[in-house]
Amino acid sequence: MELALSVILVLMILGALFAIHAKDLLSAVISCSMVGYGLVICFLLLKAPDLAIVQIVVETITLVIMVAVVLDSTRQEPFTKPDPQGYMNIATAIVLTVVLFFFLKAASGSLDYFGRGAMRMARHYIEGAAEKTGSANLVTGVIFDFRGYDTLGEATVLVTAVLGSLTILRIRGKKKEVI
Amino acid sequence: MKGMSIIVKETTRLLAGLIFLYGIYIIIHGHLTPGGGFAGGVVVAGSLILLILAYGSDYMHLTREETGTTITENLALLIALLIALGGMAFGIKVFFSNWLPRGTAGELVSAGVIPLYNIFIGMEVAASILTIFLALLIFKEELTK
Numbered sequence: 001m002e003l004a005l006s007v008i009l010v011l012m013i014l015g016a017l018f019a020i021h022a023k024d025l026l027s028a029v030i031s032c033s034m035v036g037y038g039l040v041i042c043f044l045l046l047k048a049p050d051l052a053i054v055q056i057v058v059e060t061i062t063l064v065i066m067v068a069v070v071l072d073s074t075r076q077e078p079f080t081k082p083d084p085q086g087y088m089n090i091a092t093a094i095v096l097t098v099v100l101f102f103f104l105k106a107a108s109g110s111l112d113y114f115g116r117g118a119m120r121m122a123r124h125y126i127e128g129a130a131e132k133t134g135s136a137n138l139v140t141g142v143i144f145d146f147r148g149y150d151t152l153g154e155a156t157v158l159v160t161a162v163l164g165s166l167t168i169l170r171i172r173g174k175k176k177e178v179i
Numbered sequence: 180m181k182g183m184s185i186i187v188k189e190t191t192r193l194l195a196g197l198i199f200l201y202g203i204y205i206i207i208h209g210h211l212t213p214g215g216g217f218a219g220g221v222v223v224a225g226s227l228i229l230l231i232l233a234y235g236s237d238y239m240h241l242t243r244e245e246t247g248t249t250i251t252e253n254l255a256l257l258i259a260l261l262i263a264l265g266g267m268a269f270g271i272k273v274f275f276s277n278w279l280p281r282g283t284a285g286e287l288v289s290a291g292v293i294p295l296y297n298i299f300i301g302m303e304v305a306a307s308i309l310t311i312f313l314a315l316l317i318f319k320e321e322l323t324k
Binding site: 068137139148149165 | 205209210211212213214215217218221222224225228232249252253256259260263274275277281282283285289290291292293296297300303304307308310311312314315318319
């Protein structure tokens, strides 16, 4: 399973890299969706069907909207040469990557192997969830009962995102009613 | 925006209702099978987006529809919040507590308030995704009018 996971992860990284360097906006959008669909297969391999359902539908809708937007807009992207400031940014990014990778390597030694050995909190969830919530699907039981605040925050984020995008996308502004 | 060819229209006419029903199935069985409010809401929104894309916005008479979806979205979140507040009035008096009788696990009507949360979160997710899509569509058409 780890081999399949690594192959899909490498494909996702390649898709993301191609999306940056594509000449055409449309091919950039399509190759970017490779990341999303790869994530669906990763979720299925890691036995998380709830997340996989959400991810595949959201990815499809996002892809449809993006393609509709791209087909309407100009396809060409203005090509800009990196100025000295740009080289500085690249150098900073590389240094940051190395530093972050070093600390991640140091920290990952103290973690448990992925998927084995539930933590204290998680063990509590697994043992008592079915009786405490009465829900047959443990994931729903956890997100709406034990972690209700978390779900409330997620729903609020969605509402705020819609408000923000309505504000930005509105071009003309509402007309005032003349009495 | 104009509609697509007759093949797409006929296929959509057959499929859109089924997709809508599947989304509702995922929402109300959220506490029994994989899925739930978030997944089912996006499926419901997907069926409506499919209808709009296939038949075009002229056919659906979209003028100021985005106010309706915005109101649905905000009301659904408000009702979910009121259900959570109900936990402070009944039962053990804790915010977000499960204050309805739980029933036997595995039946459709069970798990207390969790199915209610699923239904209203599903409404909220469907309405918000549809709002973003309609905003992209309507505001552009207003500009070209």
